[in-house]
Amino acid sequence: MSRSFAERDYAYLLDAAHQQLGAPIVLVWDNLNTHISAAMQSYIAARDWLTVYRLPAYAPELNPAEGIWANLRNGLGNLAVTGLDALNAIIKTRLKRMQYRPDLITGFFNETGLPFELA
Known part of the structure; x- marks a missing residue:
């Protein structure tokens, strides 16, 4: 059985990507609950190298x-x-x-x- 990413998993992934790339990261995210949670909002706000653009609720x-x-x-x-x-x-x-x-x-x-x- 597979499990989905939690906020902590995204944080580890993005921090590792930033460290590996040595450059700012821009994300375009949908409204998955872990993408819009308070924990994720705090995580994003604490990283000046991370820019997040959110898609509308349904915008294929x-x-x-x-x-x-x-x-x-x-x-x-x-x-x-x-x-x-x-x-x-x-x-x-x-x-x-x-x-x-x-x-x-x-x-x-x-x-x-x-x-x-x-x-």
Whole structure:
């Protein structure tokens, strides 16, 4: 059984990422209860290197991952696979193909209308 991240888990992850990257971090978060809790608000306020933007309660049009998943699912509805391993292989292959198409990834960001620049 898997468990979800608690505030402490996010704190450890973000602190480790900041230490590893040595740079500020910008997050775009949804309204998951652990993202908006009082404990998380205190954690965020105590870190001047962390900037958090919150998505509205339901805003798939502002989330570039929605375009990625829609592209990934295209054609899977009519696909017959022999098992989960075969489906997993197809998904990995499709994600790998997307990885080598930066124009496609940039397009998913552009669809949101949010500013996007490559570092």
